[in-house]
Amino acid sequence: xxxxxxxxxxxxxxxxxxxxxxxxxxxxxxxxxxxxxxxxxxxxxxxxxxxxxxxxxxxxxxxxxxxxxxxxxxxxxxxxxxxxxxxxxxxxxxxxxxxxxxxxxxxxxxxxxxxxxxxxxxxxxxxxxxxxxxxxxxxxxxxxxxxxxxxxxxxxxxxxxxxxxxxxxxxxxxxxxxxxxxxxxxxxxxxxxxxxxxxxxxxxxxxxxxxxxxxxxxxxxxxxxx
Amino acid sequence: xxxxxxxxxxxxxxxxxxxxxxxxxxxxxxxxxxxxxxxxxxxxxxxxxxxxxxxxxxxxxxxxxxxxxxxxxxxxxxxxxxxxxxxxxxxxxxxxxxxxxxxxxxxxxxxxxxxxxxxxxxxxxxxxxxxxxxxxxxxxxxxxxxxxxxxxxxxxxxxxxxxxxxxxxxxxxxxxxxxxxxxxxxxxxxxxxxxxxxxxxxxxxxxxxxxxxxxxxxxxxxxxxxxxxxxxxxxxxxxxxxxxxxxxxxxxxxxxxxxxxxxxxxxxxxxxxxxxxxxxxxxxxxxxxxxxxxxxxxxxxxxxxxxxxxxxxxxxxx
Numbered sequence: 001x002x003x004x005x006x007x008x009x010x011x012x013x014x015x016x017x018x019x020x021x022x023x024x025x026x027x028x029x030x031x032x033x034x035x036x037x038x039x040x041x042x043x044x045x046x047x048x049x050x051x052x053x054x055x056x057x058x059x060x061x062x063x064x065x066x067x068x069x070x071x072x073x074x075x076x077x078x079x080x081x082x083x084x085x086x087x088x089x090x091x092x093x094x095x096x097x098x099x100x101x102x103x104x105x106x107x108x109x110x111x112x113x114x115x116x117x118x119x120x121x122x123x124x125x126x127x128x129x130x131x132x133x134x135x136x137x138x139x140x141x142x143x144x145x146x147x148x149x150x151x152x153x154x155x156x157x158x159x160x161x162x163x164x165x166x167x168x169x170x171x172x173x174x175x176x177x178x179x180x181x182x183x184x185x186x187x188x189x190x191x192x193x194x195x196x197x198x199x200x201x202x203x204x205x206x207x208x209x210x211x212x213x214x215x216x217x218x219x220x221x222x223x224x225x226x
Numbered sequence: 227x228x229x230x231x232x233x234x235x236x237x238x239x240x241x242x243x244x245x246x247x248x249x250x251x252x253x254x255x256x257x258x259x260x261x262x263x264x265x266x267x268x269x270x271x272x273x274x275x276x277x278x279x280x281x282x283x284x285x286x287x288x289x290x291x292x293x294x295x296x297x298x299x300x301x302x303x304x305x306x307x308x309x310x311x312x313x314x315x316x317x318x319x320x321x322x323x324x325x326x327x328x329x330x331x332x333x334x335x336x337x338x339x340x341x342x343x344x345x346x347x348x349x350x351x352x353x354x355x356x357x358x359x360x361x362x363x364x365x366x367x368x369x370x371x372x373x374x375x376x377x378x379x380x381x382x383x384x385x386x387x388x389x390x391x392x393x394x395x396x397x398x399x400x401x402x403x404x405x406x407x408x409x410x411x412x413x414x415x416x417x418x419x420x421x422x423x424x425x426x427x428x429x430x431x432x433x434x435x436x437x438x439x440x441x442x443x444x445x446x447x448x449x450x451x452x453x454x455x456x457x458x459x460x461x462x463x464x465x466x467x468x469x470x471x472x473x474x475x476x477x478x479x480x481x482x483x484x485x486x487x488x489x490x491x492x493x494x495x496x497x498x499x500x501x502x503x504x505x506x507x508x509x510x511x512x513x514x515x516x517x518x519x520x521x522x523x524x525x526x527x528x529x530x531x532x533x534x535x536x537x538x539x540x541x542x543x544x
Binding site for chain 1 (some may be wrong): 240241242243244246247248249250251252253254256257260261264265267268269271272273275276277278279280281282283313315316325327332333335336337339340436437438439442443445446451454455458460462466467470471474475477478479480497499500502503504510513514515516517518523525526527529531532535536537538539540543
């Protein structure tokens with residue numbers, strides 16, 4: 001609905017009102033939190049999306065617990081070691097769920113129907129997750145950190161990244177691991193989820209409205225691109 | 227004359243999911259159950275398997291466990307012939323160093339942003355900032371007063387002699403023209419074994435520090451750290467970086483990145499790291515842009531795996 005057709009009273013509220021109206025138009029409550037789904041959404045592969053999301057929450061929660069006591073705590077405390085183990089295994093689960101989710105969405109060609117941006121955000125989130133996990137390994141302050149950082153520096157230096165992203169600098173890597181990358185990953189995840197809700201679950205391949213017509217190469221290309 | 231095309235189902239934009247039959251689906255309930263299950267699974271795995279925490283190597287533990295390796299590495303740092311001393315950008319200017327992608331040298335283009343002078347930072351600086359015996363003061367003066375050629379002669383002679391000495395033991399080196407090198411090397415080894423060098427390499431005259439670039443470069447120039455890693459199956463030709471100590475899954479998601487290092491030309495090229503990064507950059511871009519890449523975006527349709535995922539729908543589309 002265009003603004004010109006709205007009653008005058010609906011255009012009040014300045015920027016705030018405009019933002020609210022735009023948000024509600026894009027994602028009305030029943031689309032944001034629907035209590036029904038299309039009947040074709042019937043496979044275990046769908047579970048891996050929500051599993052990835054909740055695993056990320058467990059990763060953030062356990063990482064926050066580690067942050068409360070500082071980076072050295074888990075080396076000298078049994079409780080700290082356990083919390084570190086929770087963090088490690090939640091990351092392993094998160095990455096496992098996400099890779100299955102990614103492969104599932106690939107074989108569903110889930111970018112169809114104006115969902116390319118959802119795919120792009122998700123795949124960038126995957127790459128950001130790899131970076132976040134990598135910096136986690138660098139800030140463990142143990143032998144693994146020493147070895148991984150001294151090995152990884154050569155790859156990063158070889159393309160000039162190491163001059164700005166110094167994996168041997170514990171302080172810099174800690175900031176990336178607990179501030180910058182989680183923020184990026186969190187925003188990408190929220191954006192990804194909102195896009196999923198906005199576009200809905202992608203229909204099965206070739207689930208089209210059937211009308212007799214002549215197939216043209218152009219039509220085929222358009223369908224593949226959509 | 228072309229044969230008349232048969233009427234077929236014309237491909238159209240994807241249907242709106244709302245146009246399909248719907249069924250009740252409780253997202254919040256699903257989310258809550260998933261959260262509980264993943265939290266319990268995490269707790270179970272953490273309880274069963276804990277997490278690896280191998281103590282870090284210190285300069286002190288290295289110089290005590292393998293003094294010969296430390297002494298040889300220290301001489302290389304002093305002479306400017308170690309891996310770090312000849313690394314190039316971002317640590318120092320070394321003619322001919324730096325990897326390239328064809329004619330493009332991104333490594334050198336980034337410049338020397340983390341300057342490292344191995345002789346000054348790893349050897350002479352720490353010695354000067356410690357209580358210095360007169361013999362060491364004199365040795366440093368002799369070293370700094372000598373020409374570059376003379377310094378290289380002394381360092382090379384001493385490195386060769388260390389290689390020939392039983393167990394590389396500095397105490398068993400034959401007499402020769404080594405100038406002040408043995409005195410400097412011996413004092414640095416003593417400082418390292420006392421633990422003082424760890425602090426000096428990190429502090430660099432300051433108090434608060436969180437940058438371990440210099441001690442890590444020094445450690446990685448020796449063969450002791452690599453030997454420990456090799457014993458833990460962490461070397462580059464053992465799929466090194468994606469693994470971690472002990473029987474843990476490590477960063478399994480780095481398998482593709484690590485894979486390239488196992489095969490030619492990446493494993494043998496002087497520009498291997500840059501080549502691997504270039505390949506991974508292209509592949510990452512392809513992943514992100516999959517919806518727009520002809521052929522790649524059609525694989526799902528050809529694979530028929532979607533018939534398995536949506537088997538209920540395809541069994542009864544209506």
